[in-house]
Amino acid sequence: MEPFERYRPIIDDFEAFLAACEQPLGNAVRVNTIKASVERATTALDEDGVAYDQADWNPRVLRLETNSPGSTWTSFHGFTHGQEEVSAVPPIVLDPRPGDRVWDCCAAPGGKATQIAALMDDRGTVVANDSNLGRISALRFNAERLGATSLAVTNDDARNYSLQRFPFDEFDRALVDAPCSCEGTIRKNPDALDNWSPDHINSVAGIQKGILRRALQATREGGTVVYSTCTFAPEENEAVVQHALETEDCRVVDFDLGLEYAPGLTEWDGETFDSSIERAARIYPHHNDTGGFFVAKLEVTA
């Protein structure tokens, strides 16, 4: 937890934050509405004798009271997909519509890409890309198990992504759920901080900036780009959004989210950020008893 000390000045009730980080996370699943309604999925869980709590902010997110969420009939049928509660946030903020062309830049293992497809009633085109070939098989497995027919899976570096192979030249929306230092997954991976270093953060921030810029370039004017990470590091969050504001035609916009969160930072470590970045959300583990997350919503302005 030592690397977290630097966040003491920016996190309210820092001791509660540290205490929450020590607590393991429960099992959350998302109802895959491509295959079953929330009512049908919950009835199936009732039949199985699996107890659950429905999340207040999203009725499709269930907290299961079982140690083996993969061994339920709902999982076998693809009615539910194991997905951490905060991991269901970015697609909600992206708010895709049926028929949209959406790019999920860093899509493996596919929880969010299939959630995007479900929010679009599996109608439209969801280009699910990942640069890591080893993780593509998990993405494909999940897409098929969940019955997502609108996904096109590609294996490329998002930073210089080409749309040439598609019959369209821009997306309506893009999700940049960027590779990151993963500090916010500490409750799931107790060794998440083992390789923590300022150098690692700086190098991953460079990749994040490149991916976010490409996503903004590949999205049409008036389109939406959501930037998210599962880390607290401002270098990987606000600083990346700040860089996008300085280099691409875009602005940070508001969104509604029924979860408790803190606003984006406007200064960190001597650097100041645009005041609009306050519209971003910092979700801390003690806020809603979840993992940690950062999410910002941008609109392409030209």
Add this chain to the structure above:
Amino acid sequence: MSDDPSDEQPDGTEHELEQNVGQRFGRLPETAAERTVEGRVSRAEVLEFFADRFAVPPATFDDYSFWEKGAGKIWLYSGEATSPLEIEAIGMTCLRTRQEHWKPTTDFVQRFGHHASECVIDLDREQARRFAAGEDQALAWDGDWGYLIAAHTVAGEREPLGVGLYVHGELRSMVPKGRQRNL
């Protein structure tokens, strides 16, 4: 040049068909007459297969396109794409052709099997459990032999589990290893 008479055009002249390139997706021709790739099935034949075998109405797939990648592996996709296309995946695998008995995939049957009304074998919960675990089981069935859709009742409705091969009084689970579960 193939000796297969189906390679002949409607006017009776034969023409050179391209070889299937396994590495890329090629969209299925609407009909056999429009075929340009050797051995590739047509959309019409795929719809006819699902209708004949499982009584799935062809209109079920009006908003979907069908593609081949690999030898005989058919994919179903609802998004936009041009053919040919070299990417990792589009939509989902739905059917294995280029073999005597075409075989639907488990994932396809789970997604679209509720449109089927023939060659569906209803299992009780214990039989469904064995099927999901990948086990073969002796069962009575007075319909056609071959690939069937196995289903059970979930939340008051029939829910497809996957594909089974019924032969000699036995239902063999075709659920792939990675999809098998001990429930």
